[in-house]
Amino acid sequence: MSAHDFDFLQGTWTVHNRKIRDNTDPECTEWIEFDARSEVSAILNGAGNVDQMWVDEFVGFTLRLWSPDEGVWRIWWSATNAPGVLDEPVIGGFTDGVGRFDGLQRIRDLDVIVRFEWVATDPMAPQWNQYFSRDAGQTWVHNWTMDFRRP
Numbered sequence: 001m002s003a004h005d006f007d008f009l010q011g012t013w014t015v016h017n018r019k020i021r022d023n024t025d026p027e028c029t030e031w032i033e034f035d036a037r038s039e040v041s042a043i044l045n046g047a048g049n050v051d052q053m054w055v056d057e058f059v060g061f062t063l064r065l066w067s068p069d070e071g072v073w074r075i076w077w078s079a080t081n082a083p084g085v086l087d088e089p090v091i092g093g094f095t096d097g098v099g100r101f102d103g104l105q106r107i108r109d110l111d112v113i114v115r116f117e118w119v120a121t122d123p124m125a126p127q128w129n130q131y132f133s134r135d136a137g138q139t140w141v142h143n144w145t146m147d148f149r150r151p
Contacts, residue, residue, distance in 0.1 A: 001071050001072070001073075001093035001094055001095075002066070003046055003047050003066040003068065004046070005066075005073065005093065005094045005099065006040075006049055006064055006073075007046075008120050008123035008126060009040045009049065009051070009120075009126065009148075010040050010041070010042060010049070011039070011040060011150070012037070012038070012039050012040075012150070012151055013037070013038040013039075013040070013148045013149065013150060013151070014035060014036070014037060014038075014148075014149050014150075014151050015035065015036040015037070015038050015053060015146050015147065015148055015149075016033070016035055016146070016147045016149070017033065017034050017035070017036055017055070017144070017145070017146050018031055018032075018033045018144070018145045019031065019032060019130075019143060019144035019145070020032075020143040020144065023130070023132065023143035023144060024107050024108055025108075026134060026141070034055055035055075036053045036054060036055040036146075037053070037054045037151075038051055038052065038053040038054075038148070039051060039052055044065070047065065047066045047068075048063070048064055048065040048066060049064050050062065050063050050064070057080070058079065058080055058081060059079065059080045060077065060078070060079040060080075061077070061078045061079065062075060062076070062077055063075070063076045063078075063086075064076075071093065072091050072092060072093050073091070073092060073093055073099070073101065074089040074090070074091050075089055075090050075091075075101050075116060076088075076089045087103075087105060088103050088104060088105050089103055090102055090103035090114055090115070090116050091103060092116075094118070094120070096121075097119070097120045097121035098117065098118065098119050098120070098121065099116075099117065099118035099120065100115065100116075100117055101115065101116040101117075101118075102114070102115050107132070110134060112132050112133065112134050113132070113133040113136065113137055114130065114131075114132060115130065115131040115132075115133070115140065116128065116129070116130055117129040117130075117131065124149075124150065125147070125148065125149060126148045127145065127146065127147050127148065128144075128145070128146040128148070129142060129144065129145050129146075130142070130143055130144040130145075131143065
């Protein structure tokens, strides 16, 4: 793991999304699909990066920072559907081109473990997945996939 783990993500992408319509509702099973545009830029001399993702009027924002003392990445998310809120970070790193990042978030009055998974074994076609565990990691529900491609 290093400050260069996310170098593959720099630049502009088209992003195909497939997600549970309301991933905060454990009863929701309806999947939706949509496309987005994403731009990723390095910050802090490469020790982090930021991205924005645009979908119609919705904008998502990600901040990723490398902690060299701990050897981990922290990833925060914010979006226009929750103005002024920066989610609790997910924390982790990469092994053999696959990154796993876990964190605890309060969703609908329940503590939920949120997992981001980056599959960057093909840096020209990375994939991001999100999983929730509402039972302290006993089971996981996959609720969002993003497939990245260069425009």
